[in-house]
Amino acid sequence: MFDIEIPAPDGARSLARIGQVLGDAGVGLEGGGMWSATAHYLVEDADAAVSALTAAGIGPVAARPVLIAELDADVPGALGRLVRRLIASDVRLHGQYSDHGNRKVLIVDDIETARAAVRW
Structure with missing residues (x-):
């Protein structure tokens, strides 16, 4: 799986265009979102x-x-424990989403x- 990072300077208009283009190309979005005028989507x-x-x-x-x-999302602190494992292994985290x-x-x-590092 891959993260694609795409400029989305016009918010909803950008996302509508991105979604249309990817849909027309048969590319499914498996997760992601948009913040600070940048979209991140998980694609195969x-x-x-x-x-x-x-x-x-x-x-x-x-x-x-x-x-x-x-990640067991119902367990408080699970994300913190996961990320601390990355830190302990000197892995730089550029982004995270579900x-x-x-x-x-x-x-x-x-x-x-x-x-x-994240193997439990």
Whole structure:
């Protein structure tokens, strides 16, 4: 899975266009959101997403592989414990959001080290 980062300077108008372009290209969104005029979405096919958005004049688009971590969302402090494991392993966290299965999507600088760090 991949995170795609897309400028969304016009808020809802940008998201409507992004959603239409990706939908027309058959790219499903598995999680994500928009904040500070930047959209982040979890996709399976980053190449198709980047290609469709670029062809539509939307960008620049960045695509990064992500780590998806299971987290017991009903346990207070679970996210803090997860992130402390990344810190202890010197993994830099660039972003975090949830997918549609309530798993944590982690955008990190070193996926393999992060994967080892978050194993319960």
